[in-house]
Amino acid sequence: MGRICGICEQATSNEDWCDNCLEQAKRMRTEIQKRKVAKQEKQNSGFKKGDHVVMHTCMEAEEHDGTVWTCSSDEYKLHKNHDYNVVMLEGFSGAFQTQYLQKVHFSYPQEVTK
Numbered sequence: 302m303g304r305i306c307g308i309c310e311q312a313t314s315n316e317d318w319c320d321n322c323l324e325q326a327k328r329m330r331t332e333i334q335k336r337k338v339a340k341q342e343k344q345n346s347g348f349k350k351g352d353h354v355v356m357h358t359c360m361e362a363e364e365h366d367g368t369v370w371t372c373s374s375d376e377y378k379l380h381k382n383h384d385y386n387v388v389m390l391e392g393f394s395g396a397f398q399t400q401y402l403q404k405v406h407f408s409y410p411q412e413v414t415k
């Protein structure tokens with residue numbers, strides 16, 4: 302008597318699952334992993350053209366304290382060998398490191414107490 306797959310109950314010579322089910326489980330894991338990565342990338346995608354941002358915790362932030370900038374590009378990696386992203390800002394010369402930027406949302410609490 303051969304063994305039986307723990308999932309599809311087909312005869313198999315494998316320890317627990319048949320080749321088919323092993324293959325399927327592998328594909329499923331790969332798919333889940335892919336979705337995780339995609340989700341993370343979405344969360345990290347951060348700054349988009351047209352976003353409003355303020356600078357913080359850098360020299361430029363002191364100089365432009367409280368200034369709201371508009372992104373004139375999407376966030377991008379400055380250099381493939383460098384581990385930080387930059388974005389272009391309207392009226393600012395050169396790219397700016399996104400780690401020193403905070404997104405600004407022009408939304409207000411629904412009820413303002415008097």
Ligand SMILES: [Zn+2]
Binds near residue numbers: 306310311318320322
């Ligand atoms: Zn099976």
